Amino acid sequence: MGWQPELEELKRRERLAQAMGGAEKVARQHAGGKLTVRERIARLLDPSSFHEVGAIAGKTEYGADGELEHFQPANLVTGRGRIAGRPVVVAGDDFTVRGGANDAGIREKMVHVEKMANALRLPLVRLVDGTGGGGSVKTIEQEGRTYIPAVRGWDVVVDNLSTVPVVALALGSVAGLGAARVAASHYSLIVKDTAQMFVAGPPVVARVGEDLSKNELGGSDIHVRNGAIDDEVASEGEAFARTGTFLSYLPASVYELPPRGPQDDDPARAEDWLIDAIPRNPRKVYRMRPIVEALVDLGSFFEIGRLWGRSVITGLARLDGWPVAVLASDPYFQGGAWTAEASQKVMRFVDLAECFHLPVVHLADIPGFLIGREAELQATIRHGVRAMTAVFQATVPWCAVIVRKAYGVAGAAHMNSSRFNLRYAWPSGDWGSLPIAGGLEAAYKAELAASPDPAETLAGIEARLNRLRSPFRTAESFLVEEIVDPRRTRALLTEFASLAAPLRQPGRRSFGLRP
16 A cells, blocks of 8 residues: 555645635635735746745644544745746745734744745745734633743844845734844835734734724835835735845845846946036935936836935946946935935945945935934934944945035945045035035134125125035045046946956855844
8 A cells, every 4th residue: 555545645734734724714815905825925936936845734633533633724834936037935924824823823934944045045035914923812821821032043034134135025914023024124015005014903002092093003104114114015916026126136145146137238328418417506406316217227226215214215226237236315305415214224225235245336415414403303423323334334346426415424425435446426516524505604703703794705705615616626636536427427337337246255244234
């Protein structure tokens, strides 16, 4: 007879696992506008590429005869597969089984899948829906005791941030450990309306006097504006597509280099309109994103975190096929000044570039740190110094283009000036320790006080100093290396990318991304 009976039993248990929480719970998942975990994995991965690990792990009940009478699959589906032909590791929560609560989980599966990504040096995608292995008060009654909290395997979660790309998708109401697993990632997404994230959900929060709906407490409009989650998407399908795009810019692990993409855009392409992109009036704003898109390979800019820290734009792109990290100012928000939030965004993004060996292109128009009482209340200088430190700790090749302003300490963070970097300035360059208009009264206080017409004297001083502000005077002293025609910028950046490519070094850095 051989082992055929056991193989038949294996198939039976696998069929039970495929049923997840049962037809009723699956129907409820669909009614909520959500896919099941197995449907999600099928949509995320290349067809027929999923190799499941631990399919028959779960909670069981046996009869007196020793035969299996009831099987509840574990609420975490794990395994390996491919996205665009590249191997990845996947961990997907099954909300149809006890709502993703801990009392339906098999802790070893969560630890195992994190270790799998770490040991095999493969990107990890977490599909989070529910508490993601977090607690349930029913566990107290079932176990007959409580326990001191501990998160087994969190050391591997932390180590993965220094080792492999980690993408986390909030696909339902995620709380507790589920929320932590979303935040502990290099890139996170949340589905608008059908997904929320919170430390504790509405029933718990109601006990402290706040009666809120799920979206009022932790909807996507909250978390993509405070930086807890990077981006919002309209559907699960969009989340899966953005996951694949994000991973396409990165290596499988820090022990490899980011792969070169298509080289189907002229490296010397010049956009004539760039010569007029920056207004002569320094108080007038302009749109930076079209400038970014004109300089990088057409269609390659992948923005990250658009709705938070909005005075700074961050994203991935390609230059003649080479993946790069793009940091740019957005004068539409606080004039491009670095706020506390923008500084946090800069630090996290530079850490990402450093971790995965991405050369950085910085299009700078920085009037300084945001000033005022609100900025002081938000500890802007503390967060700003952390961002500047991240810039100075980075070892990846760096190219700065000063598009307009570079003032003060924040302006100095356009690059690490203590090491060699390529740097260019547009003719619109405007820099100094502080803007002239902001320091005239203090610097010329005595002269103004002695003047019979202080307003006229002030205007004369400002006109005199403005003549000295010319970027050509700075270049005469070699305090800026090159002033360039904006239309030449793409050619210079593609040259930078090709020069930087052989300088990239695989391997771990002294630190990973600080979530």
